[in-house]
Amino acid sequence: MTNVAGSTLAINSPDATRRGPISRLRRSPEALRGAVVLIAGTVAALVWANLAGDSYESFWHLPLGLELGGSRFELDLQHWVNDAVMAVFFAHITLEVRRELELGELRDWRRASVPVIAAVAGLVIPALIYVGITWGTGAVGGWGIVVSTDTAFVLGMLAIIGRVMPPQLRIFLVTLAVADDVGALGVIAFAYTDHFTPLPLFIAVGGLAMIAAMRLAGVWRGALYLLPSIVVWVGFFLSGVHATLAGVAIALLLPIFPTRFDDLRRAQDHVRAFQMSPTASYARTANNSLARAVSINERAHRALTPYVTWLILPIFALANAGVNVTRESLVDAFTSRLTWGIIAGLVIGKIVAISVSTWIVTRVRPDALGPAVRMSHITGLSMLAGMGFTISLFVTELAFDDSVDVSRAQIGVIAATVLAATLGAAAFAVMSALERRRSPHRDRLVRPLDPSRDRVLGDPRSAVVNVVEYGNYATPHSPAAREMRREMEGRFGSEVVYAFRHLPLEQPLGLSAAIANEAAALQGRFWEMRDELIREAPIENERQIRRAAASAGLNLRRFEHDWGDATGAQRVDEDLADAEAMHLHHAPTYFIDNTRYEGSIDADSVNAAVAAARNSALRRSEQPGAQAG
Amino acid sequence: MSEQSGTRGVLGARVAVVFGATGWIGRAICHELVRAGASIVMVGRDADRLDALKRELGGGDRVLSTVADVTSQLEVDDARAAAIRRFGRIDLLVVSSGVITGSAFSEGIPADWAEMIDVNLRGLLHASQTFAEPLLDNADRGAPADIVLIGATSTDVRAPRFAVFNALSAAIKQLARALRQEYGPRGMRVHIIEPGFAADQSDEHRNASLPVRDKQHARAASAGTPDAIAAVVTLAAALPRSVNLAEVLLLPTETA
Numbered sequence: 001m002t003n004v005a006g007s008t009l010a011i012n013s014p015d016a017t018r019r020g021p022i023s024r025l026r027r028s029p030e031a032l033r034g035a036v037v038l039i040a041g042t043v044a045a046l047v048w049a050n051l052a053g054d055s056y057e058s059f060w061h062l063p064l065g066l067e068l069g070g071s072r073f074e075l076d077l078q079h080w081v082n083d084a085v086m087a088v089f090f091a092h093i094t095l096e097v098r099r100e101l102e103l104g105e106l107r108d109w110r111r112a113s114v115p116v117i118a119a120v121a122g123l124v125i126p127a128l129i130y131v132g133i134t135w136g137t138g139a140v141g142g143w144g145i146v147v148s149t150d151t152a153f154v155l156g157m158l159a160i161i162g163r164v165m166p167p168q169l170r171i172f173l174v175t176l177a178v179a180d181d182v183g184a185l186g187v188i189a190f191a192y193t194d195h196f197t198p199l200p201l202f203i204a205v206g207g208l209a210m211i212a213a214m215r216l217a218g219v220w221r222g223a224l225y226l227l228p229s230i231v232v233w234v235g236f237f238l239s240g241v242h243a244t245l246a247g248v249a250i251a252l253l254l255p256i257f258p259t260r261f262d263d264l265r266r267a268q269d270h271v272r273a274f275q276m277s278p279t280a281s282y283a284r285t286a287n288n289s290l291a292r293a294v295s296i297n298e299r300a301h302r303a304l305t306p307y308v309t310w311l312i313l314p315i316f317a318l319a320n321a322g323v324n325v326t327r328e329s330l331v332d333a334f335t336s337r338l339t340w341g342i343i344a345g346l347v348i349g350k351i352v353a354i355s356v357s358t359w360i361v362t363r364v365r366p367d368a369l370g371p372a373v374r375m376s377h378i379t380g381l382s383m384l385a386g387m388g389f390t391i392s393l394f395v396t397e398l399a400f401d402d403s404v405d406v407s408r409a410q411i412g413v414i415a416a417t418v419l420a421a422t423l424g425a426a427a428f429a430v431m432s433a434l435e436r437r438r439s440p441h442r443d444r445l446v447r448p449l450d451p452s453r454d455r456v457l458g459d460p461r462s463a464v465v466n467v468v469e470y471g472n473y474a475t476p477h478s479p480a481a482r483e484m485r486r487e488m489e490g491r492f493g494s495e496v497v498y499a500f501r502h503l504p505l506e507q508p509l510g511l512s513a514a515i516a517n518e519a520a521a522l523q524g525r526f527w528e529m530r531d532e533l534i535r536e537a538p539i540e541n542e543r544q545i546r547r548a549a550a551s552a553g554l555n556l557r558r559f560e561h562d563w564g565d566a567t568g569a570q571r572v573d574e575d576l577a578d579a580e581a582m583h584l585h586h587a588p589t590y591f592i593d594n595t596r597y598e599g600s601i602d603a604d605s606v607n608a609a610v611a612a613a614r615n616s617a618l619r620r621s622e623q624p625g626a627q628a629g
Numbered sequence: 630m631s632e633q634s635g636t637r638g639v640l641g642a643r644v645a646v647v648f649g650a651t652g653w654i655g656r657a658i659c660h661e662l663v664r665a666g667a668s669i670v671m672v673g674r675d676a677d678r679l680d681a682l683k684r685e686l687g688g689g690d691r692v693l694s695t696v697a698d699v700t701s702q703l704e705v706d707d708a709r710a711a712a713i714r715r716f717g718r719i720d721l722l723v724v725s726s727g728v729i730t731g732s733a734f735s736e737g738i739p740a741d742w743a744e745m746i747d748v749n750l751r752g753l754l755h756a757s758q759t760f761a762e763p764l765l766d767n768a769d770r771g772a773p774a775d776i777v778l779i780g781a782t783s784t785d786v787r788a789p790r791f792a793v794f795n796a797l798s799a800a801i802k803q804l805a806r807a808l809r810q811e812y813g814p815r816g817m818r819v820h821i822i823e824p825g826f827a828a829d830q831s832d833e834h835r836n837a838s839l840p841v842r843d844k845q846h847a848r849a850a851s852a853g854t855p856d857a858i859a860a861v862v863t864l865a866a867a868l869p870r871s872v873n874l875a876e877v878l879l880l881p882t883e884t885a
Contacts, residue, residue, distance in 0.1 A: 550703035557706075557762050 034309045035156020038389070041317030042414070049322030056322045081319040082397055083243040085312055087233055089390075091247030092308045093181045095301040098252065100178050111506075112179075114361050114368045115172045118378075119179035121357035122385060123147045123187075126349025133341035142338065142399040144191055145409055146345030148184035150389035150417070151177035152313060157384050157421060161428040169377050172369075176354070176385070184391045189245050192398040196240045204235025204246065211253045222300055225254070242398070254297045263289070313390065320393040323410035332404070333411040342412030347386040347420050354382035380427040386420030389413065443596040447578050453571075454499040455526050457489065463497035464617040467610060470503035470579055471588035473513040473533045487603050488610060495614050500530065501575040503587040511572065513539045518568020519559055520552055528552040593617075638666030639867040643773070644716040646670040646708070648699055648756050649726030651678040654779060654824075657855030658723055658862050659686060665863045667721065670712040672697050672705075699726045699752030705759045712763075719763045720772060721866050724756045725779040731790040742793045749797045753778060757808065761817075768816035775866050776812075777820045778805050779858065782878060784825040791826075798823070802876075809875060818873040820865045824858055825880040 049056040060081075065074030075083065126146040134140050151174075158173060210228035219225075229250050237243040267289040274282040323329070333339040358378045361368050369378070396409040449468055451460040460466075467488065488496055502517070504510030513533055520529030532548035539545060549559045562568075579589075582596075590597040590606060592613045599605045645662050649655040650671030659682060662669050668691040673679045679694040686692050695711045697704035712719055727749040730741040757776060768774040781798040783791060805821035812819055857879060865874040 546706070547703050550701065550706070555758070556702055557759065 034152045034313070037310060037314050038150075038152055038156075038317055041314030042321040042389075045318045045320070045322035046325065048318075049324050050326075060319050060322075078319050078397075081315055082394065083237065084233070086316060086394065087244040087247035088304060089247070089308055089312050089316070090185065090244045091251040092301065092304045093178075093185070094248045094251035095254065095297050095304070097178050097182055098254075099297060099301065100175070112175050114358060115175035116179045117361055118354045118357045118382075119176045119183065121353035122149070122176070122180060122350050122382075123183040123353075125353035126345040129349040130341040130345035133344055134337050137337055139336075139338040139341065139400075139405060139408075142342075142396065142405070142409060143345075144184075144187045144395040144399060145342055145392045145413065146349060146388060147180075147187055147395075148388055148391040149177055149180050149350065149385045150387050150391065151181070152309075153387040153389055153417065153421070154381075154384045157387070157424060158381075161425050161432075169373055169381065172373060172378070173381055176381075181391075184395075185245070185248055188242050188395065188398065189248075192395065193241045198239065200235050200238035201241070202235070204232045204239065204249070207231030207235060208249055208253060211250060215253060222303065225250075251297075251300075254300055316390060316394075320397060321410065321414065323407050323414070325411070329407055330411065333408045336408045338405060338408045339412035339415070342392070342409060343416045343419065346388045346392070346413075346416035347383075347423070350385040350388075350420070351379070351382045354385055355379045376431055380424060380431055383420060383427050384424035386423070387417045388420075389417050392416075443598075444582075445591040445594040445596070446581050447574075448594055449497065449499050451497075454501065455521065456497055456499045457527065458497035459494050460497045462494045464621065465492070465496045465593055465610060465614045467496060467498045468501060468591040468594075469498070469588050470501050470575070470584055470591075472502065472504045472507065472510050473517075473537045473539045487607055491607060492610065492614060495618075496610060501578070502572045503575065503579050503584060503589065504572070505585070505587060507539070509539045509542065509545070511569075512542065512563075513545055514572045514575075515566050515568050516545045516549065516559075516563050518571055519562035520549065520554055522562050522567060523554050523558065525552050525554055529554070638664065640721075640863060641666035643667040643721050643866065644670070644712070644719050645721035645723060645866075646672060646712055646719055646760060647723045647725065648672045648752070649724070649779075650694070651675060651682050652725055652727075654855045654858050655723075655725040656682060657859040658725060659692075661856070661859035661863055662721075662723075663687075663691065665867070667691070667866075668716055669693070670695060670708070670715070670719070672699070672708050674698050699724075699756055700747045702755050702759070705752075705755045709759050709763065718767055719760060720767045721775045721777070722756065722760045722764060723777045723779070723862055724753050726752055726756075727779070727781075729791065729794050731794065733790055734792045737793060745793055745797055749794070750800055753801060753804070757804075761812070764817055765812070765815060768812075771816070773866070773870055774817040775820065776808065776817065777822065777862050777865060780805070780821050780823040781826045782823040782880075784880060798826075805876070809873070813873065816870070818865075818870075818875075820874055820877070822858055822861050822865070822877045822879065825878070 060078040061076045127143040207228045233246040236246040270286040270289045274286040392413040449466045502514035529552040532551045536544040651673040671694040697708040764774040780801045809819040
């Protein structure tokens, strides 16, 4: 299910939106590769399980344990995977959820509410459909199989088939997946815990208290958290509550915080000290202070990601997807209400739940999805959401003891996953085609650079290339823009003309900062103000804007009058309307010679693209009869 | 307390802002203004010294202190906001912040010049411009509005060690004249008080806003004793609106 590390990072960075095919492949590896590895594990399991003999079954039931004095602790291999190794996976999910709650998408309830509502519906309705179909049979207890979507698979699919889709759709999906994971964890904790003995939980509580104490004491070395973590796991295991929930409990306690400025500065100081005298001890302090600047949660998440992607998920698939596929088992499965319950629950249930609940929300709040995401996108997404692989197989093992039921459920899960993937892929293929037909010119700049209107650097008469940026001051990515402009001026001089237009997005002070920038232009200090605003970015309070104005050398009294009167608002509104027409939802977005630049947003890449445009323009102008520019 | 009890003095209804309040001259001005019944906003760089001065003045509702560096436009503007927030208006601005660095010109340190230009000239420009708006509001209502700039004039021809400081003092005087022309017709008075200034040889670098500690120095600037300067500030502000005590030269009696 969850393995969204790479992809969430990609979502948060501005370069995730539009890129060329090569960098796309290079840069969205986690989601894609994760899905590929998971499929490989599944295929291997299926092949292995269907080899002659029972090597698959007997291997996964090999006992493995340790014996200390007279007491022994023993589990078979499959349970080691499902109870112990998967604890790491659940810890990973929980870290993700907490990060999204405190720093990410889920923090803003207005934005998060739609996918969260869809996720809740997506838990309940599939379970009801499943129960409806299997009512009266012994299989009713397997309803937990259909509640959760496999995030790794869905993000992988979206990376392949959803390229032209708006980036907000991914954010919607990640939020949905995270909320849905919370539900699944709850289902596992409360619905699939048998013979509960509370006493050993005290051991777990002791371990958790230790972690909490370490957290309070400011311990930031990840490795030190390992020992109490094992104690917690043992406590959970002995209590009968599913032991993987130990991972959840631990991850909930790990500190998370946005990187603090002080820490960052200390780290910088230490790195500088190391640069001046590169000794082992400076290397160590530099290293430590760098690590300390990032919360344990994020470091743990980062550290676990490769293991989860490359080891834990494929091993889990290998241990759990090995269903014996024979004519009889298939006939049996596809005539059983259990299998059809799972297929209907996952495929139909998720489609109905997510589409209908989102549709209802948009009836009540028409702007709930934002400008970029349409209902058709959500429907496509809901088809993909029927891919309920990892958690479904996990719950199968918890819900059923009878091997026939397990086999039916596994076949149902795999069939539903394949069906959902096919439906979703078809839907997105149709949507992509429609999208291309609807706006074939969406990559063109609708309002060409106009020196009489735009804020321009460089000489439009001598320039052979024009660059238009749509940007704002609310993202910490802005410094890149500043650096980029410097470099552009230095490298291309009079050959490039550059214009800046405003694209304040949903940031509270985004519009205000843009208007402030225009107010500075009334004193002939647009670019100075822009530089100072970039220095202050992200803009979180009005004082930062006033400080920028003072640093830009403005007459503060005049500035505040013009800012307060919103004199520049009309221009900002124009820029926004243009951006809306071009479906720009990310800042900064660049247009080079009126064509949207799709590469990654860093000074080198953008400048390389500008250089290429300039070279081809110069070549054109050298040819007789051709026109420059 | 005795200072406080004499409310309703000649400046009973006035709200004054004093830059360089904790300085040698500024302190005397603050004392004098409070004595004359004005409400004052003391602006300085050092919070501790401001607190000490406030205690010395007896605190009270009429005294507000606010920390700001006059070279920072933003901080000056914050001081304006704080003053308005507290007293609702401002009708007297006194700029007495400044630094003095002396040496023969050929020995001068450019960084010292930069500091003097920053504080003495640029800071004064910030303060005057930032507070002109509330002062003019007052003038428009027919109420008094005064800017008092504290300049300096060199009386010591034997030791020409203050070329840059003197140049800045001349600039300030010229500024005062220009502001008078610009603001006079709008009902706001701009005054400049120039205490005669004679350098003490042993005193190479001195921060004018530091309280003077040695007698030697007090003698050096004997003409412009802070109390005398403060008395002139009060006088200038208290005169009827129709006249402007525009330029005051305070010289030691024995200097010709």
